[in-house]
Amino acid sequence: MDKIDVVLLMSVNPGFGGQKFITETLNKLRDVRARVDAHHSETGRTIHVEVDGGVKADNIRTIAEAGADTFVAGSAVFGSRDADGGYRGILSRLREELAAVARAS
Numbered sequence: 509m510d511k512i513d514v515v516l517l518m519s520v521n522p523g524f525g526g527q528k529f530i531t532e533t534l535n536k537l538r539d540v541r542a543r544v545d546a547h548h549s550e551t552g553r554t555i556h557v558e559v560d561g562g563v564k565a566d567n568i569r570t571i572a573e574a575g576a577d578t579f580v581a582g583s584a585v586f587g588s589r590d591a592d593g594g595y596r597g598i599l600s601r602l603r604e605e606l607a608a609v610a611r612a613s
Contacts, residue, residue: 520561529562541575565601
């Protein structure tokens with residue numbers, strides 16, 4: 509683990525956007541987070557845990573609580589119907605959900 513900067517968990521089947529989040533990823537995420545945290549406790553080295561696929565405003569809080577600290581939310585952003593193409597509105601909602609996790613910690 510001394511050579512790892514980021515662990516990426518795919519939470520959809522790779523290949524195309526707009527897929528539903530695979531909930532089994534949450535169990536894998538908890539396991540990865542525990543291992544990364546144990547390594548951090550031993551070495552002080554930070555390793556990010558990223559989730560890619562199916563991340564939306566209605567599930568990002570659960571994903572963060574399971575241990576992710578980095579998120580890929582392509583379809584959630586670019587598929588939004590906001591006047592600005594979705595960017596400001598959906599990012600605001602994503603940030604609100606993550607802030608709730610930070611407050612609970």
